[in-house]
Amino acid sequence: MSIALEDVYKPSEDVVAREIEGEIIIVPLVAGIGDMEDELFTLNDTGKAIWDKLDGQRSLADVVTALSPKFAAEDGTIQRDVLALVAALVARKLLTRA
Amino acid sequence: MSGYVIRRKVGEQPLWQHGSPLLGRLDIELTERCDNDCVHCCICLPEHDEDARRREMSTAELQAVLTQAAALGALSVRFTGGEPLIRDDFEELYLFARRLGLKVMLFTNARGVTPEIADLLARVPPLELVEVSVYGMSAQTCESATRCRGSYEEFRRGVELLLERGVRFVVKGALLPGLAGEVAEFEAWAATLPAMDKPPGYSMFFDLRGRREGGGSAAEPPAVGCDVERRNETIRRARLSPADGVRFLTRDRERYLKDMREFCSKFMRPPGDKLFSCGAGHGACVDAYGAVQACLPLRAPQTTVSLRGGSGGGGEGGSAAEPPAAASAAFDTARLRYALTEAFPRLRETRATNPEYLRRCAVCFLKGLCEQCPAKSWAESGTLDTPVEYLCEVAHEQARDLRLLEPGERAWEIEDWKVRVERI
Ligand code: SF4
Numbered sequence: 054m055s056i057a058l059e060d061v062y063k064p065s066e067d068v069v070a071r072e073i074e075g076e077i078i079i080v081p082l083v084a085g086i087g088d089m090e091d092e093l094f095t096l097n098d099t100g101k102a103i104w105d106k107l108d109g110q111r112s113l114a115d116v117v118t119a120l121s122p123k124f125a126a127e128d129g130t131i132q133r134d135v136l137a138l139v140a141a142l143v144a145r146k147l148l149t150r151a
Numbered sequence: 152m153s154g155y156v157i158r159r160k161v162g163e164q165p166l167w168q169h170g171s172p173l174l175g176r177l178d179i180e181l182t183e184r185c186d187n188d189c190v191h192c193c194i195c196l197p198e199h200d201e202d203a204r205r206r207e208m209s210t211a212e213l214q215a216v217l218t219q220a221a222a223l224g225a226l227s228v229r230f231t232g233g234e235p236l237i238r239d240d241f242e243e244l245y246l247f248a249r250r251l252g253l254k255v256m257l258f259t260n261a262r263g264v265t266p267e268i269a270d271l272l273a274r275v276p277p278l279e280l281v282e283v284s285v286y287g288m289s290a291q292t293c294e295s296a297t298r299c300r301g302s303y304e305e306f307r308r309g310v311e312l313l314l315e316r317g318v319r320f321v322v323k324g325a326l327l328p329g330l331a332g333e334v335a336e337f338e339a340w341a342a343t344l345p346a347m348d349k350p351p352g353y354s355m356f357f358d359l360r361g362r363r364e365g366g367g368s369a370a371e372p373p374a375v376g377c378d379v380e381r382r383n384e385t386i387r388r389a390r391l392s393p394a395d396g397v398r399f400l401t402r403d404r405e406r407y408l409k410d411m412r413e414f415c416s417k418f419m420r421p422p423g424d425k426l427f428s429c430g431a432g433h434g435a436c437v438d439a440y441g442a443v444q445a446c447l448p449l450r451a452p453q454t455t456v457s458l459r460g461g462s463g464g465g466g467e468g469g470s471a472a473e474p475p476a477a478a479s480a481a482f483d484t485a486r487l488r489y490a491l492t493e494a495f496p497r498l499r500e501t502r503a504t505n506p507e508y509l510r511r512c513a514v515c516f517l518k519g520l521c522e523q524c525p526a527k528s529w530a531e532s533g534t535l536d537t538p539v540e541y542l543c544e545v546a547h548e549q550a551r552d553l554r555l556l557e558p559g560e561r562a563w564e565i566e567d568w569k570v571r572v573e574r575i
Contacts, residue, residue: 069249069250069251069252070252071221071252073167073172073224073226074167074169074170074171074172074224075168075169076166076167076168076169078166078226078252080226080252080253080254080278081276081278082249082250082275083274083275083276084273084274084275084276092278093166093226093278095166
């Protein structure tokens with residue numbers, strides 16, 4: 054599935070995302086995501102910053118723009134990060150198109 | 152850049168970079184009632200005990216407790232009992248917990264596993280292994296323990312449903328005379344279960360009743376004598392002798408010695424007069440009536456904090472650990488935080504005053520090996536600091552087997568214990 058910058062994404066209803074002690078912990082809710090005991094998903098710092106913006110309202114392009122002041126990186130780098138994270142989250146069924 | 156999403160196995164990698172949450176896991180006894188009436192049980196009340204049912208936390212109260220546990224950072228919750236599946240609202244509570252992002256650990260005898268419950272556990276996986284207690288591999292041995300006709304068939308049906316739906320579970324045996332004669336059969340069967348990656352564990356040195364009042368059952372009706380004393384007598388009869396217990400523990404001698412070498416070097420030393428050297432109070436448990444306990448078996452009212460305010464949650468009167476706001480009778484889950492941040496840290500500082508404890512346990516190097524603890528002391532004698540003679544004998548039997556003690560020696564009198572521990 055191709056991911057385009059104009060697409061809008063939101064956390065899947067099949068997972069519960071919790072913020073505990075500053076960490077985003079994504080807990081699968083239904084079968085087929087991470088059924089083994091003791092398995093959870095967390096995000097690295099970049100992932101967390103992007104996840105916070107994936108609210109089902111902003112397009113991915115808006116997410117890139119919103120993150121630009123925070124990260125002193127070229128636009129291209131942030132865009133690559135956003136697209137790669139979204140692809141990874143969609144592949145794991147943690148994110149769906151809004 | 153890669154590795155934005157990290158799949159983690161809790162416990163294998165540190166999850167927290169900025170300090171761990173106040174609560175890791177909350178244990179909740181959904182009920183003390185059970186559809187079995189096991190001879191060795193330190194908790195169970197009859198399934199249809201209306202008084203117990205009335206006093207239990209309501210669905211809304213349990214949901215408030217779960218919400219508070221999640222707010223305190225808990226990643227998982229353990230549903231235990233009694234038998235959690237006999238609550239009519241089990242499915243509702245299970246889903247509620249999972250929707251909060253909590254993993255659910257379920258302890259059950261599997262009799263109440265219906266197709267609907269098995270489907271639910273398959274569709275919304277608990278993300279923790281279900282733990283099923285096993286009392287026998289035939290109707291005769293199982294029901295001599297459970298004292299309920301039909302319980303074996305229902306247990307097998309429940310287990311089959313879990314297997315059919317692919318719900319991952321482990322089994323644990325209660326080493327009563329019935330199952331003790333079927334260990335080979337039990338372990339061979341356990342080895343066929345998909346989630347069993349090691350031999351099953353056993354409960355064997357059974358605790359006396361955790362509450363010092365009430366507790367009659369169909370097999371031991373309350374009308375006759377003191378219920379607790381009658382049930383305790385039955386438990387004492389179900390206990391293995393220390394020699395038989397040690398024979399069972401050492402049946403795979405090589406593995407036992409390897410484990411013990413590691414264990415003894417880490418944990419064997421006299422504890423001094425501080426009563427809590429275990430993990431009690433670092434986490435929390437909530438009993439069926441809303442009393443927060445420092446650990447599951449520790450029912451002593453002076454050690455608990457009631458979520459209901461007023462007098463003790465466990466049904467045995469008031470609690471010395473009550474927060475100042477306890478006068479209000481409202482159910483207040485903020486007391487869970489109070490227990491974790493104030494009452495339990497204070498409780499953990501408790502020191503023994505019983506001269507017998509100070510003469511023996513406080514200076515006994517077997518303390519790491521011995522199961523004596525404030526909870527067991529409370530169940531046996533009503534104080535937090537009394538040596539438990541049965542467990543004392545078990546620990547001495549084990550120590551003699553490991554050549555830590557010579558026949559006739561008492562562990563609290565040994566001065567060269569360090570040398571002996573090193574020699575294992
Ligand atoms: S072995 Fe006996 S004396 Fe030693 S800790 Fe256990 S109960 Fe106390």
